[in-house]
Amino acid sequence: MKIELTVNGERREADVWGGESLLFALRDQLGLPGSKNACEQGECGSCSVLLDGELVCSCLVLAAQADGHEVVTVEGLGTPESLHRVQEAFVAAGAVQCGFCTPGLVMATVGLLEHTPSPTDDEIREALSGNLCRCTGYQKIFDAVRAAATP
Amino acid sequence: MTEVEVQTLAEARVEVGIATPAARPDAPPKVLGRFAYSSDLEAAGMLWGHTVRSPHAHARIVSIDITRAVTMPGVHAVLTHDDVPGRKTYGLEFADQPVLAVDRVRYYGEAVAVVAAEHPEQARRAAEAIVVGYEPLEPVVDPERALEQAPVHPERPTMGHGYRDDPRSNVLRSMVITHGDPDAEGDVTVRGYYETASQDQAFLGPESGIAIPDGEGGIDIHVATQWLHVDRDQVAPCLGLAPEQVRIHLAGVGGAFGGREDLSMQIHAGLLALHADRPVKMVYNREESFTGHVHRHPSRVWAEHRASRDGRLVCVHMKILLDGGAYASSSAAVISNAVSFALGPYRVDNARIDGTVVYTNNPPCGAMRGFGAVQTCFAAEAQMDRLAAELGIDPIELRLLNAIEPGDTLPTGQVMTGSLPVAEVIRAAAAIPIPEAEPLPRDPIRLPGGAGNTTRGEGVHRGVGFAVGFKNICFSEGFDDYCSARVQLHADGMAVVHCAAAEVGQGLGGVILQVARAELGTDDVVLETSTTATVGSAGSTSASRMTWMAAGAVRDACRAALEARAAQGGGDVDVERVYRHLPTWALDPETGQVTGERAHVALATCAMRVIVEVDVDLGLTRVVWIGAAQDVGRALNPQSVTGQIEGGTAQGIGLALMEEIQVRDGRIANASFTDYLLPTALDMPPVESVLIEDPQPDAPYGVKGVGEPPTVVSTAAVVAAMRDATGKPLRRAPVRPDEIVGLT
Numbered sequence: 001m002k003i004e005l006t007v008n009g010e011r012r013e014a015d016v017w018g019g020e021s022l023l024f025a026l027r028d029q030l031g032l033p034g035s036k037n038a039c040e041q042g043e044c045g046s047c048s049v050l051l052d053g054e055l056v057c058s059c060l061v062l063a064a065q066a067d068g069h070e071v072v073t074v075e076g077l078g079t080p081e082s083l084h085r086v087q088e089a090f091v092a093a094g095a096v097q098c099g100f101c102t103p104g105l106v107m108a109t110v111g112l113l114e115h116t117p118s119p120t121d122d123e124i125r126e127a128l129s130g131n132l133c134r135c136t137g138y139q140k141i142f143d144a145v146r147a148a149a150t151p
Numbered sequence: 152m153t154e155v156e157v158q159t160l161a162e163a164r165v166e167v168g169i170a171t172p173a174a175r176p177d178a179p180p181k182v183l184g185r186f187a188y189s190s191d192l193e194a195a196g197m198l199w200g201h202t203v204r205s206p207h208a209h210a211r212i213v214s215i216d217i218t219r220a221v222t223m224p225g226v227h228a229v230l231t232h233d234d235v236p237g238r239k240t241y242g243l244e245f246a247d248q249p250v251l252a253v254d255r256v257r258y259y260g261e262a263v264a265v266v267a268a269e270h271p272e273q274a275r276r277a278a279e280a281i282v283v284g285y286e287p288l289e290p291v292v293d294p295e296r297a298l299e300q301a302p303v304h305p306e307r308p309t310m311g312h313g314y315r316d317d318p319r320s321n322v323l324r325s326m327v328i329t330h331g332d333p334d335a336e337g338d339v340t341v342r343g344y345y346e347t348a349s350q351d352q353a354f355l356g357p358e359s360g361i362a363i364p365d366g367e368g369g370i371d372i373h374v375a376t377q378w379l380h381v382d383r384d385q386v387a388p389c390l391g392l393a394p395e396q397v398r399i400h401l402a403g404v405g406g407a408f409g410g411r412e413d414l415s416m417q418i419h420a421g422l423l424a425l426h427a428d429r430p431v432k433m434v435y436n437r438e439e440s441f442t443g444h445v446h447r448h449p450s451r452v453w454a455e456h457r458a459s460r461d462g463r464l465v466c467v468h469m470k471i472l473l474d475g476g477a478y479a480s481s482s483a484a485v486i487s488n489a490v491s492f493a494l495g496p497y498r499v500d501n502a503r504i505d506g507t508v509v510y511t512n513n514p515p516c517g518a519m520r521g522f523g524a525v526q527t528c529f530a531a532e533a534q535m536d537r538l539a540a541e542l543g544i545d546p547i548e549l550r551l552l553n554a555i556e557p558g559d560t561l562p563t564g565q566v567m568t569g570s571l572p573v574a575e576v577i578r579a580a581a582a583i584p585i586p587e588a589e590p591l592p593r594d595p596i597r598l599p600g601g602a603g604n605t606t607r608g609e610g611v612h613r614g615v616g617f618a619v620g621f622k623n624i625c626f627s628e629g630f631d632d633y634c635s636a637r638v639q640l641h642a643d644g645m646a647v648v649h650c651a652a653a654e655v656g657q658g659l660g661g662v663i664l665q666v667a668r669a670e671l672g673t674d675d676v677v678l679e680t681s682t683t684a685t686v687g688s689a690g691s692t693s694a695s696r697m698t699w700m701a702a703g704a705v706r707d708a709c710r711a712a713l714e715a716r717a718a719q720g721g722g723d724v725d726v727e728r729v730y731r732h733l734p735t736w737a738l739d740p741e742t743g744q745v746t747g748e749r750a751h752v753a754l755a756t757c758a759m760r761v762i763v764e765v766d767v768d769l770g771l772t773r774v775v776w777i778g779a780a781q782d783v784g785r786a787l788n789p790q791s792v793t794g795q796i797e798g799g800t801a802q803g804i805g806l807a808l809m810e811e812i813q814v815r816d817g818r819i820a821n822a823s824f825t826d827y828l829l830p831t832a833l834d835m836p837p838v839e840s841v842l843i844e845d846p847q848p849d850a851p852y853g854v855k856g857v858g859e860p861p862t863v864v865s866t867a868a869v870v871a872a873m874r875d876a877t878g879k880p881l882r883r884a885p886v887r888p889d890e891i892v893g894l895t
Contacts, residue, residue, distance in 0.1 A: 033191040034184020038355040038405070039437045043824035046355055074184035087182035091174075094790040097798065098656025099181030100355040100405030106182055122596050128832040132824065134355050134406050135656050137797030138835045140790075 208817020356405015
């Protein structure tokens with residue numbers, strides 16, 4: 001079926017089959033591999049995107065459900081010349097190791113800070129608890145979120 | 152941002168500019184979503200591969216029928232063992248694993264056939280259409296019973312390699328270390344039995360890559376791996392190609408932790424691509440990933456510690472049994488590490504250490520961060536705490552009293568030289584101030600079990616634990632351990648560095664640039680993608696060796712390039728150099744004593760103090776705080792070093808509290824992130840790190856590896872704190888809630 005959606009501010013079309021996830025459509029049809037597939041069952045958060053401003057696991061959303069809606073992926077935040085402040089904070093804090101979880105954690109942080117610009121440590125932990133990171137032990141990710149938050 | 156405390160014990164050799172860390176080149180593309188991981192690659196005309204895996208832990212294969220699969224839409228290749236053109240088996244140390252099962256499967260998930268099709272879904276459906284006739288056999292699943300059961304490998308592939316000849320069935324390797332007088336008696340004896348479960352590396356980026364035929368019979372394979380050249384040397388013979396016809400290129404690696412030392416999809420994608428004459432991409436899903444790589448060995452350890460009344464260790468006996476699973480992988484080296492570091496960083500004049508790793512029909516085990524030292528640290532440190540209690544000595548004092556130092560002898564007979572600041576590390580960890588207990592009631596997010604804890608915290612007990620552990624840095628026991636690097640200096644001043652070392656997320660790219668810029672005196676340095684095509688082997692990103700080895704090789708190549716340029720009076724220069732650390736020697740197979748000056752080139756120590764809160768009514772645990780001190784040689788990049796300590800600690804917390812591959816009759820019962828639990832942001836406590844700098848004299852810039860020691864220690868330290876909180880013996884990791892509330 002044909003779907004039409006807004007991705008990172010651009011109108012895009014895709015021809016998807018009924019069982020296809022938004023994650024697969026983004027990665028393999030729309031040329032946006034920034035969202036990662038690590039578990040395909042909504043446990044790891046590596047595929048997190050904003051769907052109409054709400055944080056979702058794109059592996060749990062059918063591509064067809066995104067028809068007519070607005071999606072923001074990690075590719076839609078910053079550019080090499082001008083990183084988004086959350087991206088900048090992840091680099092500066094050493095929050096990136098293998099980086100496979102990073103797109104999802106960056107999106108989760110953007111989602112958190114939009115609702116809660118100055119989160120407490122407990123709010124940060126809770127907001128990021130749906131995103132697994134196997135490399136960092138999360139400490140430097142918390143540092144990055146604190147740095148990107150409004151003081 | 153947290154300030155890192157660095158305590159420098161001795162002056163490092165000052166290198167111009169080397170102390171300035173370089174920004175890691177991979178971080179910006181990673182935060183932008185533009186970094187190309189092995190699962191992100193594409194090639195024109197690409198097919199998708201899929202693997203058919205055994206649903207049995209042990210079975211005879213009586214038939215494989217591919218007739219329906221080959222006729223299905225989009226299918227370009229359906230291959231079985233008959234289609235492997237070269238050697239039919241492969242392996243990291245012993246070629247005992249079939250590329251595709253021939254007449255028998257030995258573990259749940261073993262590869263039997265592979266398929267390539269236009270769309271991944273077509274490949275999956277074609278794989279389902281292959282009919283494999285199995286005749287199930289009784290699986291060997293208990294490592295103790297395995298010693299008397301029918302052999303999983305009757306041909307005994309690991310015997311006759313200089314190992315002890317052990318006649319017992321299913322022995323993959325056994326070792327004995329006899330040191331001093333093992334009959335020496337102490338005033339006090341404590342005996343204990345300990346177990347650890349099998350742990351999954353659970354790297355987030357699944358096994359994946361793409362194989363592209365070069366049109367001349369050879370192949371390029373882009374893959375996430377830890378050692379490019381050893382992949383090539385295993386892949387080429389199975390594909391029936393010369394090594395130079397197979398080029399391995401490093402694709403973006405989504406974590407490794409030992410789980411990418413062995414091959415996964417490399418040969419399979421190569422076979423399919425050469426057969427179909429099209430690029431073939433393979434990506435495992437999470438369930439397949441659990442069967443697609445080796446795991447941490449489950450262990451059983453029997454220990455007896457004898458000490459004098461004043462707290463000196465007199466004699467230790469330890470018996471270690473590891474379950475190696477169905478194929479050898481790196482088990483022979485893992486058991487060697489387990490016995491070599493079994494007693495912990497203590498001076499023990501008399502010991503007998505027995506170690507055996509066996510073949511079974513359980514999932515194959517091999518390398519995982521800590522590599523054999525995790526299991527024995529868990530046992531040894533529990534014994535030290537029991538000894539302290541028995542003697543009435545403070546546990547930290549007891550450790551300091553017995554701490555090994557340079558000049559002391561390891562149980563393997565190696566006299567330690569160089570950097571070994573064990574006592575300093577213990578003192579530094581013990582000196583980190585402990586936070587005060589938080590009063591109740593409080594937000595349930597900070598109760599054991601978090602928001603799931605519906606009590607007011609009346610069952611919460613606080614406990615404090617301490618542990619110390621060590622392990623080797625670099626490869627040991629006579630292995631020819633080296634790293635190559637190539638440096639090209641262009642007349643315009645730009646430098647290009649080639650090194651086949653695998654960046655697996657630790658920040659190696661930054662280290663290489665830091666070294667090259669300091670040595671060459673210019674910031675105009677480019678690091679090329681790691682590949683077998685343009686430079687010699689770097690060895691493995693494992694054994695906490697890569698910073699040391701790559702720094703050595705890049706330093707030497709840079710200096711040689713500058714010399715060459717000076718000699719020729721300018722212009723372009725292209726030089727390659729090989730760096731080797733000091734030589735090591737094998738252990739005697741009968742006595743476990745080192746046959747030369749050293750078996751290990753260096754050791755690194757970590758100590759941790761842990762605070763936990765355990766809800767003894769609900770069996771739930773919260774790790775509140777960890778203070779760690781680690782001997783790092785010299786920290787080239789303190790931020791990366793603390794990142795390794797924090798991440799390594801998290802993996803040890805996982806094994807202490809929640810991570811266990813549940814294996815029933817050889818089958819993995821929890822192959823998903825829903826059922827195999829990893830520490831989340833809510834499970835991780837703050838980790839306060841102190842870096843102890845005591846430069847390693849023979850290492851480039853005095854560095855040591857840092858990745859593994861925190862993982863070795865944290866499981867032992869967390870469970871020690873849980874014993875303190877509960878008063879229960881807790882002899883097994885992970886600790887189950889049932890044990891805390893007394894249901895087992």
